Amino acid sequence: MKFSKNGPIKFIGHLDVMRYFQKAIRRAGIDIKYSEGFSPHQVLSFAQPLSVGATSDGEYLDMTVNSMSSVKDIMDGLNSVMNEGIKIVAIAELDEREEKAMTTSYAAKYHLKFRENSKPDFDWVSEMKSYLEKETLPAVKKTKSGEKEIDMKPMILNYEFGEDYLDILLMMSSKVTLKPTLLFEYFFKSLGKEFNTVWLDIHRVDIYRDFQEGDKTYIEPFIAGDTDERIYING
Numbered sequence: 435m436k437f438s439k440n441g442p443i444k445f446i447g448h449l450d451v452m453r454y455f456q457k458a459i460r461r462a463g464i465d466i467k468y469s470e471g472f473s474p475h476q477v478l479s480f481a482q483p484l485s486v487g488a489t490s491d492g493e494y495l496d497m498t499v500n501s502m503s504s505v506k507d508i509m510d511g512l513n514s515v516m517n518e519g520i521k522i523v524a525i526a527e528l529d530e531r532e533e534k535a536m537t538t539s540y541a542a543k544y545h546l547k548f549r550e551n552s553k554p555d556f557d558w559v560s561e562m563k564s565y566l567e568k569e570t571l572p573a574v575k576k577t578k579s580g581e582k583e584i585d586m587k588p589m590i591l592n593y594e595f596g597e598d599y600l601d602i603l604l605m606m607s608s609k610v611t612l613k614p615t616l617l618f619e620y621f622f623k624s625l626g627k628e629f630n631t632v633w634l635d636i637h638r639v640d641i642y643r644d645f646q647e648g649d650k651t652y653i654e655p656f657i658a659g660d661t662d663e664r665i666y667i668n669g
Contacts, residue, residue, distance in 0.1 A: 435495045435509075436524040436657045439484060443519030448483040454520070455495065462511035467498040481535035481641050481656070482542065482606055485613070487632070491523070492543075492640030494535045494656050524657045535641070540653055541591055542606040543639040544614050547599040552633035556625075559595055565621050566593060573620045586612055586620070591653075591667055603665070606641070 439451070446454070456476055459466050468474040481494035502508055505525040512522050548554060565571070571586040589612035592603040604612045615631045622629035642653040642665070654664045 435497055435522060435526075436655075437493050437495065437520055437522050438491045439493055439520055440489045440491075441519040443517065444487055444489045447486050448480070451484075451520075452480065454517075458512055458515050459497070461515040462508075464497075464508060464511060465500045465502065467500050479534050479536045481539050482611075484638060485615075485636065488636040488638060490638035492638060492655060494641055496528075496534045496536070526657050535643070535656055537608060538643045539641055540605070540607050540644040541603055541642040543601065543603045543642070545599060545601055545637040545639055546614055546618075547635050548633055549635050552630075553598075554627075554633075559598065559600070561625060562600060562621055563595060565624055566590065571617075571620065573616055575616065586617060590617075592665060601639070603642075 455478065459476060459478075467477045469477055477498040479496050481496075484490050484493060499508070505527055509522045509525045516522070548558070569587070571590075573584055573586050575582050575584050589605040589610060590602065591605065594601045602614070602617075604614065604617075606612070614636055615634060618634055619629050619631075640655040640663075642655055644651055644653045644667075650666055651668050652664050652666045658664070
C-alpha cells in the first residue's frame with residue numbers, strides 16, 4: 435500500500451503514524467489479520483520510517499487481510515476515514531510468498547532544497563556539484579554500537595540539480611542507508627561551515643527495490659506506474 439504524507443502531519447513521528455493507521459483500519463472496517471497470542475496486534479509493517487518534518491509521496495505499508503472484495507474498496511475505505519495530510523495513492527495485491535517492503539527496500543529518491551528563511555549565503559548548488567564529484571566522501575555515521583567511518587560516495591546512486599534544489603537517489607536498506615541530513619552535514623563541513631538539519635526541506639519522492647534482469651540490476655518503486663521509473667544501476 436503506497437501513501438503520501440504532506441502538510442502539518444509531517445511533524446507526527448513514525449510510532450504515532452503506526453497508531454494512526456491501526457485506528458484508521460478499524461474505522462474503515464477492514465478485515466485485517468491479527469497475530470495470535472495473549473496480545474494480538476494487526477499484521478502490518480512499514481517499509482522505512484520517515485524523519486519527523488519530512489514529507490513524502492511514496493511511503494509503503496504491508497498489510498495482511500483475512501478477506502476483501504477488492505483492493506479499490508480497501509483504498510476507498512481508508513481514504514474515507516483519513517485526516518488531511520495522509521492519502522492512500524495505490525494498492526497492489528501480493529503473493530503470500532512475497533517479501534515485505536521492510537526487508538526489500540533498496541533505495542529512496544529525495545527532493546531536497548532549503549527552507550525560504552534558511553537559504554545559505556553562498557551558491558550551494560554549485561558547491562554541492564563540486565562536492566559530489568569527489569572520488570570519496572568520508573563521513574562518520576552513528577550506529578547502535580557506536581560510531582563508524584563510511585564513504586558516502588557508493589551510497590549515492592544518481593542525482594540531478596535544479597536551480598535551487600537537488601533530486602538524489604540514496605541507498606536505503608536494512609544493511610546500508612544514507613540519510614540526506616548526513617550528506618549535507620559533511621558537505622557543509624567540507625566548506626568549514628555549520629549545518630542545522632531544520633534548514634533542509636526534505637521530500638521523499640519514492641522508495642525503490644532492486645531486480646535482476648540477466649546480468650543487469652535495476653531498481654524501481656514498489657508500485658511502479660510504468661517502466662520510465664526503472665533505473666539501471668549496473669550493466
